[in-house]
Amino acid sequence: MGIHLPSLLPQMQELGQALYERSLQVSAMIPKAIKALHFTAELDHSELQSKIKKAGNRWTGAIPTEETLNLTFPPPTAPQSLHVIGADGSQIYPDRHAAAFYYLINIGSIVVSHGSGKAPTIQQESQLFFELEDLYDEADHPVQNAYVNLRRDVAEMKILAEIAESLAGEQTLAILDNSLLLWMALQTGGSTSRETDLYLQQYLKLLDRLRSSKTGLAGFIDRPRSVSVLALIHLAGLPDDQITQETLRLTPFRGLTDRAIFTKLLPPGHRSPLFISASPLNRDFRTAGHEVHFFYLNTDADGSVVRVEIPTWVAQDPELLNRVHAGILKDCQTTGGFPYTLVRAHELAVIPxxxxxxxxxxxxxxxxxxxxxxxxxxxxxxxxxxxxxxxxxx
Amino acid sequence: MPESPMMIGRVTRCSTRGFVGAMQISENALPVFGSLCQAEAQGGRSYVVGLVYDISITDDQFARQLAGLDEVPQEQIADGQLNRQVPVEFSALAVGFHDDDGFHQSLPPQPPLTLASVFSMVPKDGIDFTSELHFLQMILNAPQLPVDELLATTLRLSAQARPEEERERFLLQAGREVARLLAQDLTRLENILRGLRAKE
Structure with a gap:
């Protein structure tokens, strides 16, 4: 019969009150967090690196780069002509209650050639998976939804790589509507099976192809909930002899997000300094030469702050980094701070x-x-x- | 004018009184209000002759959002007009059919089926069909359509399809037929005749 609304009314009131109080607490934290960021920026780079080393492998904060932590970077000039490629995917998950056991992956992609005046090129690819090796894992268990997500993410990157290669030699930016780290997809039941590793290796090879075609590659994360920069500034404020797993957990910024502080700090079009993701997953990416960096970007005059992930070869190439920064802003101009290409790629991918x-x-x-x-x-x-x-x- | 029929869409809804077609087509290939078209029926044994009386584009919130901006890049306008899955929909009133015996100006025995191809009518066939004017009564009898405007536009387009020396004669003949049909409604008759004269 659906939701019993009358019984939810008191809880709804409590929810409203709790969110209101939390918003007051978060607002009070922001000036403290910004002050702590300035303090962190004043620390000697080697001192900060020493603290990060002491925090150990389980710490998942943001590792600073050579860019000053409390600086913001204005929008560079966008190239006159720029191809922006967007890809997004959707799926029908396997369902043991359905008439047949299968799953389907649908990928939509688009190339918008800014400055050309021409209609974008669009593409849709649908693939049905029904063979036994597609449907059961090594232990003969039915595949989980996360595994389907993994194949979908690899398929999205494959389309980006193929299109980027066809445009090699031209100014190209490829945007993925997701983290570059395959983070969600790798949650395949907590195990790293041979198959998962196989797809990870395929994914890394696709990144090789994008690097060879000199494409500016970016993972676009709208409304990020990440707290990795806050973890860094918390760590920076701890005396060396008090850095333990316990003190690292006791952050004074609980409930706050990186986005909240960068919404205060970034003028429209500006980006934050670059950081490196300390996620354990990033080790495989680093080994393959694709270590994931990220920055926050204000894409809209209304203060829409997003997280942009880029591989190390984009982060270390000023021309590619500027292309990603300026290209995303250009692509967001008409769509309220979210890239036009991703709006359309999603529209092409979604299964109504x-x-x-x-x-x-x-x-x-x-x-x-x-x-x-x-x-x-x-x-x-x-x-x-x-x-x-x-x-x-x- | 094209001498071979151009496909302008596929049937999505239909009855013996008319049909609705849709297709993603470029602006210059859009069907024209008041023009004749034909849709395959009875497994290809006949064609239903339709008169286009409405052309519409389905509502779309994303397009509305872009339309509200001061400036939209040309690439996005082209994307909206050529790529996006927003088909142009047109409605046609059935005014006749064509079979082995030629054109007939009456309701077709069967409607076209869903997804039947709809073609514009080439001028030669248009002239042939409008050589008889019984179909004007079917237009006048159609409920809830912009009948007066439709009638005037159809006659004007039919005149233009003819050689220049035949146009006046056709319009005079059509005017007389309309006058006969609307002898009891002089106000409407005057409106239609004025519409014909103004656009000659």
């Missing part, structure tokens, strides 16, 4: 409910055509039946 229903009809007809009787589980059928009930309106 009607199309999914049409696909499932087609599947059922195909099964019938092969003499198979497509049956959903009783659970799926009863969900459909009860889901059709409408509340009466007076």
């Amino acid at each position: 409910a009607q199309e999914r229903a049409a696909f499932e009809d087609m599947l059922q007809r195909t099964l019938l055509g092969h003499g198979l009787r497509p049956t959903q589980s009783q659970k799926a059928l009863t969900k459909q039946l009860t889901g059709q009930r409408k509340q009466h309106r007076l």
